[in-house]
Amino acid sequence: MAPSPTHRNAVAAVAICLAALMFGLEISSVPAVLPTVEKLLHTGFSGAQWIMNAYTIACTTVLMASGTLADRYGRKRMLLLSVVAFGITSLACGLARDASVLIASRFLQGMSGGAMVICQIAALSHQFQEGPARSRAFAAWGIIFGVGLGFGPMIGSAIAVWLDWTWVFLIQVPLSLVTLALIAWSVDESRDPEARHLDLAGIVSMSLAVFGLTYFITQGPSLGLHHPLVLIALFGATACFAAFLYVEKNHAHPMFDFSVFRIRPFSGALYGSMGMNFSFWPFMIYLPIYFQSVLGYGVVTSGLALLAYTLPTLVIPPLAEKLTVRYQPRAVIPAGLFTIGLGFFVMPLHGLAALLTGCVLAGIGLGMTNTPVSNTTTGSAPTARAGMASGIDMSARLITLAINIALMGFLLIEGILAYLKRAIPGAADASALRDTANQIAAGNLSSYGAPAHDALVQGFHWVMLYGGIGAWVLAAASFVTFGSKPQKTASLSRCATDSGNGA
Known part of the structure; x- marks a missing residue:
């Protein structure tokens, strides 16, 4: 007997959520092993940045192309191809034993990951087009994505201690095989008949x-x-x-249809996309260094401490769903960004309690923002252009992420350098002092004495201040762009209804 559409849709939701889990794990588990990779592969601080940036830049490279190709050749077909590629490139990362090979493999993994996340959002948007089913599907996607993001640091830390850092990548291979089988059986094929050209x-x-x-x-x-x-x-x-x-x-x-920027919910939600990745996710790259080098935690303890930062992204989306029903995305998304910024301002206050409180607040803000943003951007554009809409959304996220990984690293080093210049007056060799700052930023404090610890703390305070200001500026931009009144057109009403139902 043929499976019912409801059963197929349920399996499709599971398959797409597994793809989201894979992508989420790859973002948040890798930073936990970067200190280990730095030591074993001798990458240095800049090399560690490029291990992350290679992934995010590559994601950005293919986002819009993937959306266009998915609209033209089929979202299911492109999703299947991207999952296959993600599994193969994850295997290549796990087998790498040289920093340059790992960076190159991460670039290829990022290309397949970018294609996978675009296609999963576009496929989900087509499979569940309206009503409560769409809301539940996007809510489930957000929760499972949050599971990958929330538990990734702990999984990465545990792998670094009990197995080998390479298993952060190798674990994706069996997940890819399972996901591939489920997508092939359950996801409906869809395409945009007007998408004929690649930009x-x-x-x-x-x-x-x-x-x-x-x-x-x-x-x-x-x-x-x-x-x-x-x-x-x-x-x-x-x-x-x-x-x-x-x-x-x-x-x-x-590939960028600028006309969608005239849709207030789309543009307001896009500021939410940028705001999350202006502060929350790039800081994830550096937070393990703070826990290990400033607070003196071990790898596993650092992974557990990171749960204060990431676990709220798992537990808050159901609450965000209820808030969105009542207040609409135009209130919830700016409020989420404001809460992220508040967390960053609380973090540098005195003591471990302030740091963990700030981490929890930032995680709550992300949990409030993430799924309303995804559903609002895809829901406000025509269904046939779901690939393009999700491509613009993810481009905004990953471009902002790539740039702010670099900017936070720059501010961290400059903050350390400013402290060293005060602590070591008359230091003549500026190049040597900058090399010292780079070593301290990577967490290598033992060779530089007591000033190194305080210099690293100052560098992190600069980064936290930057993250807070950025999140608040984008919260204000989102609030103003959404406007004070609900939109009246049919497409915008569909967006508000879908988002209001909790995606």
């Missing part, structure tokens, strides 16, 4: 702009702002972004 010029120009800006931020301070490579990166990024804007304005079939 290659837009993809290349945007990807080069993000890469150039990230290179400028990460390498500029150490190479010097007048170094030819740094100047090329800066001017190249500017030129590529200008080219991207020109291409998208004049292309007959742009």
